[in-house]
Amino acid sequence: xxxxLSTFGCKTNQYDTALLGQALAGYGFEVAGEPGxxxxxxxxxxxxxxxxxxxxxxxxxxxxxxxxxxxxxxxGCSVEVSAGRFSGLPGVRLLLGTEEKFRLxxxxxxxxxxxxxxxxxxxxxxxGEVRKTEKYPGQPVLKAYxxxxxxxxxxxxxxxQRCAYCIVPFTRGPSRSRPAGQVLEEVxxxxxxxxxxxxxxxxxxxxxxxxxxGGVSLAxxxxxxxxxxxxxxxxxxxxxxAELEPELASLLEREERLCRHLHVPLQHxxxxxxxxxxxxxxxxxxxxxxxPLVERIPGLGLGTDxxxxxxxETEDEFRECVxxxxxxxxxxxxxxxxxxxxxxxxxxxxxxxxxxVVRERVKVLREVSARKNASFLASxxxxxxxxxxxxxFSAEISxxxxxxxxxxxxxxxPAEACIYRVRVERTWRDGVWAQRLPAQxxxxx
Numbered sequence: 505x506x507x508x509l510s511t512f513g514c515k516t517n518q519y520d521t522a523l524l525g526q527a528l529a530g531y532g533f534e535v536a537g538e539p540g541x542x543x544x545x546x547x548x549x550x551x552x553x554x555x556x557x558x559x560x561x562x563x564x565x566x567x568x569x570x571x572x573x574x575x576x577x578x579x580g581c582s583v584e585v586s587a588g589r590f591s592g593l594p595g596v597r598l599l600l601g602t603e604e605k606f607r608l609x610x611x612x613x614x615x616x617x618x619x620x621x622x623x624x625x626x627x628x629x630x631x632g633e634v635r636k637t638e639k640y641p642g643q644p645v646l647k648a649y650x651x652x653x654x655x656x657x658x659x660x661x662x663x664x665q666r667c668a669y670c671i672v673p674f675t676r677g678p679s680r681s682r683p684a685g686q687v688l689e690e691v692x693x694x695x696x697x698x699x700x701x702x703x704x705x706x707x708x709x710x711x712x713x714x715x716x717x718g719g720v721s722l723a724x725x726x727x728x729x730x731x732x733x734x735x736x737x738x739x740x741x742x743x744x745x746a747e748l749e750p751e752l753a754s755l756l757e758r759e760e761r762l763c764r765h766l767h768v769p770l771q772h773x774x775x776x777x778x779x780x781x782x783x784x785x786x787x788x789x790x791x792x793x794x795x796p797l798v799e800r801i802p803g804l805g806l807g808t809d810x811x812x813x814x815x816x817e818t819e820d821e822f823r824e825c826v827x828x829x830x831x832x833x834x835x836x837x838x839x840x841x842x843x844x845x846x847x848x849x850x851x852x853x854x855x856x857x858x859x860x861v862v863r864e865r866v867k868v869l870r871e872v873s874a875r876k877n878a879s880f881l882a883s884x885x886x887x888x889x890x891x892x893x894x895x896x897f898s899a900e901i902s903x904x905x906x907x908x909x910x911x912x913x914x915x916x917x918p919a920e921a922c923i924y925r926v927r928v929e930r931t932w933r934d935g936v937w938a939q940r941l942p943a944q945x946x947x948x949x
Contacts, residue, residue: 505616506534508542512560513550515741517580517707519656520605521548523646527609539567544575544612548632549582550607551675553843557582557902559709561589579605581675591627598625602676603641604630645690648697653921655699659687659725660706668782669811669850672707679711684725688732695736698925701892703739710747723751730761737907737923739763747794757800763907765805766793773828774821777814780853787828798833803887805835805908810869813842813862815853822865829872835880837873838905841866881910881936884928888941892923911935
């Protein structure tokens with residue numbers, strides 16, 4: 505049996521899909537390269553906004569229309585809250601929730617062997633169990649991340665902080681931390697497989713360890729991972745401003761194998777809008793958290809998320825947001841127009857600004873992002889940075905990712921997958937052009 509895997513949404517979903525692929529391979533199934541070559545198409549969905557869910561729904565509809573002989577398994581977050589939107593689509597045979605999707609391999613094996621029967625009109629639907637547990641569910645260790653030099657490792661799942669616009673607590677349940685020993689075992693396995701960068705991922709990783717015995721924290725986990733590995737470097741996926749503890753800042757400042765890159769969600773720069781969103785900080789508190797890090801860590805890559813057009817957002821509130829963002833040395837902004845998610849408080853908060861106004865506001869902030877990114881890239885000229893090669897840009901040029909998340913290009917290709925140092929010369933395309941430096945004793949190469 506051949507299975508095609510597709511993923512919508514966050515890094516956590518990408519990790520889950522990799523784990524599904526490993527489990528399917530363990531049952532003897534082959535991962536197909538395209539939907540038309542598969543017996544089953546698995547769609548791992550995202551429900552964070554109405555738009556993201558609709559994209560997955562359109563994809564499922566397209567698969568059913570273009571490949572009528574293919575069976576479809578819709579899995580993940582959307583099944584928890586919107587299973588009915590998928591159940592009537594052609595080809596859909598399985599609907600599995602966020603934890604139940606890890607039973608996919610066994611279900612397909614039983615269907616193939618005849619131990620489980622499914623007529624053309626039947627749909628197996630399993631969802632909801634995630635809300636019955638307060639502990640991180642046991643999962644096999646991910647041994648490799650196919651086709652990538654960078655690997656994601658899920659250290660935590662769920663969220664207990666109910667922001668007004670967010671459905672995630674309903675789709676993934678409360679915050680649950682993965683035991684540190686399991687995380688270290690998986691990182692070592694991935695390091696042995698040649699993955700030299702690990703992105704520590706989850707839904708709310710700043711709360712890591714609060715539900716575990718022994719008082720472990722995110723900083724403590726990172727310190728133990730650094731101690732327990734040799735070559736792999738670590739990147740944090742997203743950390744809330746209030747959870748940038750001093751120990752974590754200290755590790756970022758002194759540890760070469762901890763990437764100088766932080767993604768710290770802001771969502772808005774106006775106090776009144778943050779309050780309506782249910783975010784538990786003010787713009788001033790956010791600045792107090794990130795400002796010292798920018799000063800202490802040269803070349804720090806600092807990104808954030810911003811929601812534009814939240815219900816009731818006035819022109820004054822938007823201008824307050826723009827002015828606040830302009831004053832922080834972000835290196836990039838992820839700007840999203842507000843998309844109401846049914847089932848969240850924000851969906852019933854009243855009217856958002858007109859679409860035309862929202863589009864203009866999104867454009868303004870994306871222009872701010874472009875200017876900030878250009879300024880950051882220009883500031884790297886003359887600096888040495890460690891890079892990890894990704895897919896080649898061309899036959900003569902390598903494309904790499906610096907520890908501060910800047911895209912780096914240089915002439916020639918590395919002989920093997922490794923972390924090495926380059927000296928930045930100038931900005932080029934969407935990143936910087938650099939010169940590869942000779943290997944240095946004691947460095948990553």
